Amino acid sequence: MVEYETGNWFKILFRINGSVLPKITFRVLVVTLLSCGVTYLNFGLGYELPNSMRLHTVVGVALGLLLVFRTNASYERFWEGRILVGEMVTQSRDLARKTAGYLVDSPFETRERIGRYIIAMFATIRRSLRRERDAEELTVLLSADELVILESSSAPPLILARWLTDLFHAENMAGRLSETKLRIFEPNITEMIRLWGGAERILKTPIPFAYAHHIKGFLFLFCVTSPFALLGTMGVYAPVGVAVIAYGLFGIDEIGIEIEEPFGYHTNDLPMDGIGETIARNVCDVLDLDSCFIPKSQDGKKGIYR
Numbered sequence: 001m002v003e004y005e006t007g008n009w010f011k012i013l014f015r016i017n018g019s020v021l022p023k024i025t026f027r028v029l030v031v032t033l034l035s036c037g038v039t040y041l042n043f044g045l046g047y048e049l050p051n052s053m054r055l056h057t058v059v060g061v062a063l064g065l066l067l068v069f070r071t072n073a074s075y076e077r078f079w080e081g082r083i084l085v086g087e088m089v090t091q092s093r094d095l096a097r098k099t100a101g102y103l104v105d106s107p108f109e110t111r112e113r114i115g116r117y118i119i120a121m122f123a124t125i126r127r128s129l130r131r132e133r134d135a136e137e138l139t140v141l142l143s144a145d146e147l148v149i150l151e152s153s154s155a156p157p158l159i160l161a162r163w164l165t166d167l168f169h170a171e172n173m174a175g176r177l178s179e180t181k182l183r184i185f186e187p188n189i190t191e192m193i194r195l196w197g198g199a200e201r202i203l204k205t206p207i208p209f210a211y212a213h214h215i216k217g218f219l220f221l222f223c224v225t226s227p228f229a230l231l232g233t234m235g236v237y238a239p240v241g242v243a244v245i246a247y248g249l250f251g252i253d254e255i256g257i258e259i260e261e262p263f264g265y266h267t268n269d270l271p272m273d274g275i276g277e278t279i280a281r282n283v284c285d286v287l288d289l290d291s292c293f294i295p296k297s298q299d300g301k302k303g304i305y306r
Contacts, residue, residue: 001271018267020254028246031223035242038227043236051231056222063222066215067252070207074256077202081262082270084198088125091195092118092279095164095188096286102184105176110167115287116141117164119280123295124156125196126272129203129263137295157196161189199263207260219249 002018005011016022042049099114120141127135135142135150142150146163150156168185171177206212223246230238262270277294284292 001269001274002267020251020258023258024247024250024254027250028243031226031246032239032243034224035227035239039231039236039238042231049231050228053229053233056226056229059222063218063249066218067249067256070211070215070256071252073207074260078259078262078270081199081202084195084202085263085270085272085275088122088192088195089275089279089282091188091191092122093282093286095185095192096283098185098188100286100288102177102181103171106171110171111287112289114164114167115283115289116293117160117167118283119276119293119295121157121160121164121192122276122279124150124160125192125199126263126276128155128157128196129199129272130265140293141295158193161193164189203261203263207256215253219253223249 004015004018038049041047042051095118096115099111099118103111103114120138123138123141124135127133133151135147135156138147138150150159153159165186168177168182172179172182223242226242226245227238230241234241258266258268263272280294281292283289
C-alpha cells in the first residue's frame, strides 16, 4: 500500500508510483492517435465528418453512472477486506493475550509453540488469499514435518487452527487449563476461520464478467467516437480534449480493477506483509518470547528470524 501525506496536494499530484497512469498510458495514446487521424481527415483532407455532441452528452451520463457504480463496488470490496484483515489482527492479539494469561503454569515451549501457530495461521491465510502454495517462508515457524503436512493440505489455515485446538486441549488434559478457560479460546479460533472465509468470498467472487465486459466496450466506444463530438467546438485541438477524456475515464475504470481484489501485490493493495509482521511482533511481545519469528514473502525474502 502506498503511504503518502494526505495534505501535500502537489506531492500527490506529481507522484507516479501508485497511480494508474502507467497502466492506462497505452490506451490513452491509442485513442488520442485515432483522434488525430479523425482530425486530419476532417481538416487536412477536407472530409465533412459528423460533429454533434448530443449523443455523447446523453450517453456520457449513463457511462458516468456505470463507472461510479463500478468504482464504489470495488471500494466496498477493498474496505470490507480491510475490516476482515483488521479483525484477524484483533483475534490474533486476543488469542496471544489469553495464552499468556491462562497458561502461566504451562511449559514455556508450549506457549512458544502456540505463538508460532498464531503467527503462522495469519501467514497461511495471507498465502491462501494470494493463491500461493510454497510454504518455504514458514520454515522460521514450523518444523519440517509440519511444513510437509501444510504443503499437502488444501486448507493450511484450517490445519493450523486444528493444531491450536489440539494444544489447548492437551493443556486441559494435563490439568493446566480448566474446562471453563478452555472454552474461552475457542471463539478466537472459530472467528479466524470465519474471517478467512469472508476474505475468500471477496477473492473468489469478482465483478460479474458481463458487467466488466460491457463497461469496457462501452468506455472504449465512447472514447473512440469522442473526436466526432469535439470537432465542431475544439477544431484541430480535438485530440487534446479526447486525451483528457480518455485519461479520466480509463483511469476511473482502472482504479476499480486495481482495488477490487485487495490482498495481492499491487501498489494499492492492503499491506498484508506489514500486517503479518505486526501480528508477529505483538504475539512475541505478549508471550514474552526471546526471539521474534517473522515470516515474509516480499522482495524475494522467504523468512526472517529476529
